[in-house]
Amino acid sequence: MTEPLTETGMVPADYHAFWLVDRSSPAGIGEGVIPANGLVEQSVPGAVVVQTGVASGEVSVTVEVRDAAPASPDVGDWDEVAEFQ
Numbered sequence: 001m002t003e004p005l006t007e008t009g010m011v012p013a014d015y016h017a018f019w020l021v022d023r024s025s026p027a028g029i030g031e032g033v034i035p036a037n038g039l040v041e042q043s044v045p046g047a048v049v050v051q052t053g054v055a056s057g058e059v060s061v062t063v064e065v066r067d068a069a070p071a072s073p074d075v076g077d078w079d080e081v082a083e084f085q
Contacts, residue, residue, distance in 0.1 A: 004064040013052045013059045020063065022046035039082040 011018045024046060041049035052059055075081045 002067075004066045006062065006064045008060065008062040010058040011061050012057070013054050014056045016052050016055055017041060017049055018052060018059060018061070020048050020050065020061070039080045 011020075039051055041051055043049075
């Protein structure tokens with residue numbers, strides 16, 4: 001893949017968080033985890049729990065899948081940015 005695969009959609013947030021989970025990840029990932037950095041609560045292979053400013057409701061999320069990290073990401077318009085693996 002040379003260009004990133006990009007998807008945008010609305011996801012439900014509850015308790016100030018939403019999960020992005022690969023279908024192959026085990027159930028229960030992220031339950032009861034204390035936020036590590038204020039934005040990303042937990043990341044494990046195949047899953048991440050993201051903190052939101054919205055207590056509950058839908059939030060717009062865009063995900064890019066890349067072969068490698070971008071050389072220099074443009075984060076100028078973002079309020080918070082977290083790097084994790």
